[in-house]
Amino acid sequence: MRRSLATFAAMAAVTGLCSAQVSISEMLINPPGPDDGQESIEIRGPANTKLTGYSFFLIEGDKVQAGIVDLVIDLSGYSTGSNGLLLIRDTTAVLKPAPAVGTSVVVLNPTPDIENGSYTFVLGRGTAPTFNTDLDDDNDGKLDNGLPNFTVVDAFAWTDGDGGNHLYAAQIGGFEMPHATVFTPDFAYRTYDAAGNPFCWTVGDVTAPSSTGPYAFDFANLKVQGGLAKGYGPQGLDLGGANGRLSFCADAYNISLAKGGTQNLDLDAGSGNAGNLYLMLGSLTGTLPGIKLTSTVTLPLTLDPYLLLLVGAPNTVIAPSIGLLDSKGRASATLTLPANAPLALAAVLYHAALVIDTKSSVITFASTPTTLYLR
Ligand SMILES: [Ca+2]
Numbered sequence: 001m002r003r004s005l006a007t008f009a010a011m012a013a014v015t016g017l018c019s020a021q022v023s024i025s026e027m028l029i030n031p032p033g034p035d036d037g038q039e040s041i042e043i044r045g046p047a048n049t050k051l052t053g054y055s056f057f058l059i060e061g062d063k064v065q066a067g068i069v070d071l072v073i074d075l076s077g078y079s080t081g082s083n084g085l086l087l088i089r090d091t092t093a094v095l096k097p098a099p100a101v102g103t104s105v106v107v108l109n110p111t112p113d114i115e116n117g118s119y120t121f122v123l124g125r126g127t128a129p130t131f132n133t134d135l136d137d138d139n140d141g142k143l144d145n146g147l148p149n150f151t152v153v154d155a156f157a158w159t160d161g162d163g164g165n166h167l168y169a170a171q172i173g174g175f176e177m178p179h180a181t182v183f184t185p186d187f188a189y190r191t192y193d194a195a196g197n198p199f200c201w202t203v204g205d206v207t208a209p210s211s212t213g214p215y216a217f218d219f220a221n222l223k224v225q226g227g228l229a230k231g232y233g234p235q236g237l238d239l240g241g242a243n244g245r246l247s248f249c250a251d252a253y254n255i256s257l258a259k260g261g262t263q264n265l266d267l268d269a270g271s272g273n274a275g276n277l278y279l280m281l282g283s284l285t286g287t288l289p290g291i292k293l294t295s296t297v298t299l300p301l302t303l304d305p306y307l308l309l310l311v312g313a314p315n316t317v318i319a320p321s322i323g324l325l326d327s328k329g330r331a332s333a334t335l336t337l338p339a340n341a342p343l344a345l346a347a348v349l350y351h352a353a354l355v356i357d358t359k360s361s362v363i364t365f366a367s368t369p370t371t372l373y374l375r
């Protein structure tokens, strides 16, 4: 992918601000049942910090509405709680699980009722655009005048995948989830590394027994993406609670078997594994119960021909599938499926990573698994 200098500058600005500052940590936008009363937005930052000058707003991405500012929340009157979390809700109904005691909970009136289509979510400081402004008058997918007098701190965009939609996050330094032709996502969930820096976004659908939760990730219908997998890591939303951790993430929902495509994989094995050897592997049959490798390390993959293929042919399907972790214990790789790959019977590919101590040759770590849907 080619990126302009301006994009790099914007990315650097966002990364720098995110690491120590304020970020979007969780959003429930399209809940099961009636949306009104369930929509929630969780913001994370330093503890007990006034958000003076901050705003959160949404840019519509759907076709003729593209670019219109649908909702603006001035965060100036709010602060994060003692645990660094601010939860914005549209009801006082009891949420399950209940927000943590240290979370600052705000119930907005009038209630936000957020549409479920393609959206860009923006968090930042300065003068936010006013409600109903069209930031993309010619609907070409580029903000006509950027965001003057506004400093973007975090931005995220998703699409309902029905075509003709525009996402505006990348051009202001944020992250865009690739198209979701399988479903309209209900939620976005951020995971953070051990130091509290944003690691990755995952999205999907939730199921809930009642209109106030608990909201479980919909693994049964294959409607989750990225680093979420049944039995490993977070299993549902924790609105107003500290987010769960993931150590392996992917940036795409699905790849067309007919057309082929790519999925980027990011491993966070922690700084304790800096310089150690990593190996990215996969399975097309599952993740549970996993392969027990040592008394403390279980690889969350099922042994099958795909796993054996990746062991026997490194740096082919995933590249680089083997290498050394950087000083933070991280590595990135790209999975590439050619058009018409012989995987017609597989619905999901799972991937996970192993880490081996380069001095002792002991297996020190196995990541959580990622998912990739084939269609
Ligand atoms: Ca909604």
Ligand SMILES: [Ca+2]
Residues within 6 Å of the ligand: 135, 136, 137, 138, 139, 140, 141, 142, 143, 144
């Ligand atoms: Ca434009």
Ligand SMILES: [Ca+2]
Residues within 6 Å of the ligand: 064, 065, 066, 067, 068, 134, 135, 136, 137, 138, 139
């Ligand atoms: Ca427009």
Ligand SMILES: [Ca+2]
Residues within 6 Å of the ligand: 025, 026, 042, 237, 238, 239, 240, 241, 242, 243
């Ligand atoms: Ca949370």
